[in-house]
Amino acid sequence: MxxxxxxxxxxxxxxxxxxxxxxxxxxxxxxxxxxxxxSGLGGVAEASGRYVGTAVDPNRVNDGSYGTILDTEFNSVTAENAMKWDALQPSPGQYNWGAADAVMQRAEANGQLVRGHTLVWHSQTPQWVQNLSATQLRQAMVDHITTVMTRYRGRIAHWDVVNEAFEDNGSRRQSFWQQKLGDSYIADAFRAARAADPTAKLYINDYSTDAINAKSTAIYNLVRDFKAQGVPIDGVGFQAHLIINQVPGDFRQNLQRFADLGVDVAITELDIRMNTPADAQKLATQKADYQKSFAACWAVTRCKGVTIWGITDKFSWIPDVFPGQGAALVWDANYQRKPAYDGSVAGMGGTPTTTTTTTTTTTTTDxxxxxxxxxxxxxxxxxxxxxxxxxxxxxxxxxxxxxx
Structure with a gap:
C-alpha cells in the first residue's frame, strides 16, 4: 500500500x-x-538471507513488551531452557512437552525459524541420567535424541546436538558423558540425530571459541575429522558470551576457517556484558561491540545468523552468574532499545535510526x-x-x- x-x-x-x-x-x-x-532486526537479516534470533522463555511472553518484541523483532527463536533434558524428560520416559510446544507453536504462527537447544549437555541433565551405567547411558542418549527430534521432525531447522564438550585448554571436558562413554559419544550423538531427522542441520555448540585459540582449534580438528570420517555434522555454533571491549580481533577469521571446512557457522548465544551500572560510555562501547560481532558473521558467507541470548536485561542470566556484571542485551530492563540495537543493525549493513538524535519527520502537504x-x-x-x-x-x- x-x-x-x-x-x-x-x-x-x-x-x-x-x-x-x-x-x-x-x-x-x-x-x-x-x-x-x-520487521526490526529480523527484517534487516532477511535482506541477506540470514536470521537474527533470540532465546525465549514462554512463561514471560506476557511481561511488559516481551511478547511484542519477540513476535516482531526476530525471524528466529531458540528455547532458552524448555528443550533441555531436565525440562523435557525429568524422569525416565516421562516427557513434558508443554513449554517446548508453546515455543514451537508461537514461532510457527510467526513464521520464525526455530533452533533446537540442546540434546546432549553435561549441565541441566537429570541425575537419573548421570547415574546410569555406560551401556544404559548410551542407549538413553540415543533414545532421548530420537524421541525429541522425531516429535519436531521437519519443524526445527537447526539442532545444537552436543553442547560444551571441551575445556578452554582444548581437552575434552571430563563430564559424565566423557568419563563413561569416551570420545565416541559425540559422533554417536550426531549419527543418532541424523537418523531421527535427516532434514535438520546438526551443530556442535560451545563458548570461549570466538577467537582462534586452543579450544576453538580443538573443535576445528574434531569437525575436520568428522568430515573425513563421514560423521554427519552441518554446523558450528559460537556462543559469544562476551565482555565489552573484548570482542576478538580474529572473530571473522575464526568463523571463516570453519566455513572453509565445509560447514555452516552461527553466533548462537550473543550477549556482551559490562560492569554495572551502565553509563553512556559503556553503552557506546557495547554498541560498537555488537556491530563488530554482527559484522564478523555478515562477512562470512556460510554464517547463517546471530541469536541474541535474551530480549531484556530484566531477565538476563548474567547477573546471577557474574555478580556485579550485566546490562548485556539489546533492550534494557524497561524494554527500551539501547544503542546496541543500532550497532546490530549497522553490523548487518543496515541504516541505524532508532537511537540517533536525528529523525525524519514529514507533514503531508494535502x-x-x-x-x-x-x-x-x-x-x-x-x-x-x-x-x-x-x-x-x-x-x-x-x-x-x-x-x-
Missing part, C-alpha cells in the same frame, strides 16, 4: 469515527513472501477537508528493502448540527 493510500484511509477512518487522535505503526516488510516477523484531519509520520527503523514508520493522525473536532 502506498503512503498516499494509507493516509487517505486513515483520514476517512478518523473522520468517520470522530476520533481526536490516532497513532499507528506501519511495517513495510523487506520483501514479498517474508515471514510475519520480518489540505484536509473541513472536519478532516492531518497526518505526520516519522521513520523509526529502516533496513535494506523496507522501513518502519510511526504515523500520527489528528482529526479536527467534528462540527455540530446546523443551526447551532
Amino acid at each position: 502506498s503512503f498516499r493510500k494509507f493516509f487517505d484511509r486513515r483520514w476517512a477512518a478518523a473522520t468517520a469515527l470522530g476520533v481526536a487522535t490516532t497513532t499507528a505503526a506501519v511495517l513495510a516488510v523487506a520483501a514479498p513472501g517474508t515471514s510475519a516477523a520480518a 489540505t484536509p477537508p473541513p472536519g478532516g484531519c492531518t497526518a505526520v509520520y516519522r521513520v523509526v527503523n529502516q533496513w535494506s528493502g523496507g522501513f518502519q514508520v510511526e504515523v500520527r493522525v489528528t482529526a479536527a473536532r467534528a462540527r455540530s448540527g446546523a443551526g447551532r
Whole structure:
C-alpha cells in the first residue's frame, strides 16, 4: 500500500469515527513472501538471507513488551531452557512437552525459524541420567535424541546436538558423558540425530571459541575429522558470551576457517556484558561491540545468523552468574532499545535510526477537508528493502448540527 493510500484511509477512518487522535505503526516488510516477523532486526537479516534470533522463555511472553518484541523483532527463536533434558524428560520416559510446544507453536504462527537447544549437555541433565551405567547411558542418549527430534521432525531447522564438550585448554571436558562413554559419544550423538531427522542441520555448540585459540582449534580438528570420517555434522555454533571491549580481533577469521571446512557457522548465544551500572560510555562501547560481532558473521558467507541470548536485561542470566556484571542485551530492563540495537543493525549493513538524535519527520502537504484531519509520520527503523514508520493522525473536532 502506498503512503498516499494509507493516509487517505486513515483520514476517512478518523473522520468517520470522530476520533481526536490516532497513532499507528506501519511495517513495510523487506520483501514479498517474508515471514510475519520480518520487521526490526529480523527484517534487516532477511535482506541477506540470514536470521537474527533470540532465546525465549514462554512463561514471560506476557511481561511488559516481551511478547511484542519477540513476535516482531526476530525471524528466529531458540528455547532458552524448555528443550533441555531436565525440562523435557525429568524422569525416565516421562516427557513434558508443554513449554517446548508453546515455543514451537508461537514461532510457527510467526513464521520464525526455530533452533533446537540442546540434546546432549553435561549441565541441566537429570541425575537419573548421570547415574546410569555406560551401556544404559548410551542407549538413553540415543533414545532421548530420537524421541525429541522425531516429535519436531521437519519443524526445527537447526539442532545444537552436543553442547560444551571441551575445556578452554582444548581437552575434552571430563563430564559424565566423557568419563563413561569416551570420545565416541559425540559422533554417536550426531549419527543418532541424523537418523531421527535427516532434514535438520546438526551443530556442535560451545563458548570461549570466538577467537582462534586452543579450544576453538580443538573443535576445528574434531569437525575436520568428522568430515573425513563421514560423521554427519552441518554446523558450528559460537556462543559469544562476551565482555565489552573484548570482542576478538580474529572473530571473522575464526568463523571463516570453519566455513572453509565445509560447514555452516552461527553466533548462537550473543550477549556482551559490562560492569554495572551502565553509563553512556559503556553503552557506546557495547554498541560498537555488537556491530563488530554482527559484522564478523555478515562477512562470512556460510554464517547463517546471530541469536541474541535474551530480549531484556530484566531477565538476563548474567547477573546471577557474574555478580556485579550485566546490562548485556539489546533492550534494557524497561524494554527500551539501547544503542546496541543500532550497532546490530549497522553490523548487518543496515541504516541505524532508532537511537540517533536525528529523525525524519514529514507533514503531508494535502489540505484536509473541513472536519478532516492531518497526518505526520516519522521513520523509526529502516533496513535494506523496507522501513518502519510511526504515523500520527489528528482529526479536527467534528462540527455540530446546523443551526447551532
